[in-house]
Amino acid sequence: MAVEFFKEIGVKNGTSRLFIGGLHGKEGLSTIHTLKNIKNINVAEGSLVLCNLSPSPYLSTLDPLYYLSSNGSKLLNLIKNHQPEIYLELHCYHPEKSSKLTVCNRKDIFGVPALIELKYGVLMGSVSPLIRAVFFGLHDFPFILEMPCNPSTRSLEVSQEIMEITANSSNRVEIMKKLGKIYPQQVKRLDNYFHEFSLNFWPAFQEVKQEALKTDLKNLKDLDQLISRVICKGNFDLNPVQIGQLSQAFLIFREYKI
Numbered sequence: 513m514a515v516e517f518f519k520e521i522g523v524k525n526g527t528s529r530l531f532i533g534g535l536h537g538k539e540g541l542s543t544i545h546t547l548k549n550i551k552n553i554n555v556a557e558g559s560l561v562l563c564n565l566s567p568s569p570y571l572s573t574l575d576p577l578y579y580l581s582s583n584g585s586k587l588l589n590l591i592k593n594h595q596p597e598i599y600l601e602l603h604c605y606h607p608e609k610s611s612k613l614t615v616c617n618r619k620d621i622f623g624v625p626a627l628i629e630l631k632y633g634v635l636m637g638s639v640s641p642l643i644r645a646v647f648f649g650l651h652d653f654p655f656i657l658e659m660p661c662n663p664s665t666r667s668l669e670v671s672q673e674i675m676e677i678t679a680n681s682s683n684r685v686e687i688m689k690k691l692g693k694i695y696p697q698q699v700k701r702l703d704n705y706f707h708e709f710s711l712n713f714w715p716a717f718q719e720v721k722q723e724a725l726k727t728d729l730k731n732l733k734d735l736d737q738l739i740s741r742v743i744c745k746g747n748f749d750l751n752p753v754q755i756g757q758l759s760q761a762f763l764i765f766r767e768y769k770i
């Protein structure tokens with residue numbers, strides 16, 4: 513079966529949605545089934561693009577080099593072209609490696625909080641901060657859905673339900689309200705993550721962008737110094753890994769958005 517897949521439903525006006533799988537490694541071999549088998553997909557208004565990418569060498573979406581890879585560039589071009597307010601990345605993981613995604617000090621190690629299990633091994637969380645802050649509005653819905661590779665019927669059903677709810681909603685608040693009825697504890701934790709992000713990484717990134725426009729940055733050292741000043745002035749709560757991500761996100765912003 514061909515793994516590359518692209519389908520657009522709905523109309524151009526209104527909410528733009530993008531569901532995309534196969535970002536890296538061989539994940540596309542699993543995510544293609546989820547995208548193709550989705551049965552009750554409806555959009556209330558606006559559009560939905562369903563897309564799956566071909567297998568590629570594995571690079572984490574937390575690694576800035578990913579966005580220079582062939583699949584990474586395809587991904588960013590799709591995001592730039594469709595400008596989705598609702599965005600769902602479909603990933604799959606090998607269950608023996610799930611601790612990398614759910615370990616409680618994940619933020620200290622990888623700069624992002626642990627993904628949260630909804631049910632039957634299906635995990636949810638925000639997309640990489642390297643694109644979260646650059647390509648999306650604060651109140652958009654850019655999320656990751658991770659399911660076990662070669663998922664069980666139950667895991668598939670959970671993923672498909674999330675995709676149906678997400679496709680059939682028009683904004684973040686509506687999606688979280690609907691998900692909260694099914695997964696109240698998990699949605700509460702996701703809301704806490706969002707609150708924390710909106711007080712620290714997000715405003716720090718906005719400030720870095722504004723300050724950088726006023727400054728003649730000659731090299732990475734200048735950027736790092738600017739970031740240090742912004743963090744100190746705003747008293748933002750960011751660990752060393754997240755501070756590195758601010759710099760990486762700014763470089764992606766400069767490459768793709770200016």
Ligand SMILES: [Zn+2]
Pocket residue numbers: 535536539603604
């Ligand atoms: Zn992945």
